[in-house]
Amino acid sequence: MTPRDYLPPTARHYETAVAQLPRLDGRTVAITGSTSGTGAVLARTAGRLGARLLLLNRPSDRAASSAAELERNGIDATQIDCDLQSFDSVRAGAAAALACTPAGIDVLCNNAGVMGLPDRATVDGCDIQMQTNHLSHFLLTSLLWPGLRRAASERGEARVVNHSSGARHGAALQARYLEHTGGQLGGDGFPGLAKWRRYQQSKLANLLFSYALSDRMPAEDRARGMKALAAHPGPTNSGLQAKTANAGGMRLLDRYILARTLKVAHAVEDGALGIIRASFDPDAQDGQFYGPAGRGEPGPAVLLPSERDAGAEKLLWDVSLHTTGVDDYWPRPDRPQSIERGQ
Numbered sequence: 232m233t234p235r236d237y238l239p240p241t242a243r244h245y246e247t248a249v250a251q252l253p254r255l256d257g258r259t260v261a262i263t264g265s266t267s268g269t270g271a272v273l274a275r276t277a278g279r280l281g282a283r284l285l286l287l288n289r290p291s292d293r294a295a296s297s298a299a300e301l302e303r304n305g306i307d308a309t310q311i312d313c314d315l316q317s318f319d320s321v322r323a324g325a326a327a328a329l330a331c332t333p334a335g336i337d338v339l340c341n342n343a344g345v346m347g348l349p350d351r352a353t354v355d356g357c358d359i360q361m362q363t364n365h366l367s368h369f370l371l372t373s374l375l376w377p378g379l380r381r382a383a384s385e386r387g388e389a390r391v392v393n394h395s396s397g398a399r400h401g402a403a404l405q406a407r408y409l410e411h412t413g414g415q416l417g418g419d420g421f422p423g424l425a426k427w428r429r430y431q432q433s434k435l436a437n438l439l440f441s442y443a444l445s446d447r448m449p450a451e452d453r454a455r456g457m458k459a460l461a462a463h464p465g466p467t468n469s470g471l472q473a474k475t476a477n478a479g480g481m482r483l484l485d486r487y488i489l490a491r492t493l494k495v496a497h498a499v500e501d502g503a504l505g506i507i508r509a510s511f512d513p514d515a516q517d518g519q520f521y522g523p524a525g526r527g528e529p530g531p532a533v534l535l536p537s538e539r540d541a542g543a544e545k546l547l548w549d550v551s552l553h554t555t556g557v558d559d560y561w562p563r564p565d566r567p568q569s570i571e572r573g574q
């Protein structure tokens with residue numbers, strides 16, 4: 232069976248959870264990767280609740296048609312070109328996002344991700360999976376910080392939400408996965424485990440980044456109500472597995488991993504509940520982690536115990552700063568040069 236052969240399961244928890252959320256009128260929600268999967272559900276949900284949307288996607292027909300579909304449903308959605316495989320594209324996307332949000336950005340959901348791709352370097356020389364899933368989100372968050380700070384100053388709260396995975400378990404974070412080492416991270420040879428290790432490292436990075444951001448944000452920003460949170464969806468029947476298959480080089484092991492995921496996967500609406508709660512639940516606090524319980528068994532998104540590791544968070548922070556070329560992580564409006572830095 233291929234990923235496409237699995238029938239999408241029916242959502243069981245989504246409507247009940249969303250019915251408990253407040254309206255989002257007057258709020259702006261920025262989402263990376265809203266063309267399909269959990270990002271598309273988050274966009275529909277936030278739009279339905281009255282938010283204005285910034286859709287940070289790489290340019291494609293998928294991006295154009297998903298934005299058009301939201302607009303057809305009366306949702307205020309702006310597509311912003313932002314290819315997470317290129318730091319220049321992220322810098323341009325952040326500049327465009329700040330330019331069209333004078334009242335600030337209330338939520339940045341770093342949702343986009345790729346999984347199980349071959350050992351290739353991006354134009355910046357980083358691993359495709361690590362740059363898409365973590366490094367570009369690390370850079371984007373810094374660049375959008377002035378917009379998040381504006382929203383928090385004006386409305387008392389702003390959130391950054393990172394999308395991790397049950398696949399984060401299995402090995403401690405290693406610096407080399409975060410460096411300019413694309414194409415040198417285990418290759419694609421037999422038995423094909425290296426691509427899953429690269430994915431594991433990127434999803435561990437998403438969780439560590441949330442905690443590191445929470446710990447390091449300036450005290451005045453914390454006092455303004457700025458929050459860093461994390462979520463994971465559990466195995467979810469989205470577009471992700473088909474894209475892994477389409478990337479080629481599928482081995483028996485890959486087919487087994489994907490088939491096993493899809494056999495137990497829940498509906499994409501339920502998979503999105505972690506990022507939905509982390510983004511919009513009025514009770515969500517800085518440093519919290521939402522997702523299905525246990526190892527990600529299908530179910531409602533609950534508040535999960537934190538998984539802190541100060542040493543790994545420091546490693547993540549220091550190496551990510553170096554690789555992305557960010558030297559002032561918390562730019563102030565009077566120092567807009569940080570958008571240009573590193574080009």
Ligand SMILES: NC(=O)c1ccc[n+]([C@@H]2O[C@H](COP(=O)([O-])OP(=O)(O)OC[C@H]3O[C@@H](n4cnc5c(N)ncnc54)[C@H](OP(=O)(O)O)[C@@H]3O)[C@@H](O)[C@H]2O)c1
Pocket residue numbers: 263264265266267268269270287288289291293294313314315316342343344345346363364394395396397398463464465466467468469470471472474492
């Ligand atoms: N599905 C699961 O079982 C599962 C489990 C654990 C964690 N997750 C995580 O959940 C998140 C969402 O995944 P999903 O399951 O919803 O998969 P999906 O349907 O494939 O959605 C991924 C999104 O990321 C976007 N994206 C990929 N590369 C990009 C790039 N270079 N620049 C900008 N956007 C890019 C995709 O846009 P394009 O249309 O341009 O490709 C798409 O909108 C990911 O972070 C993933 O790691 C998923």
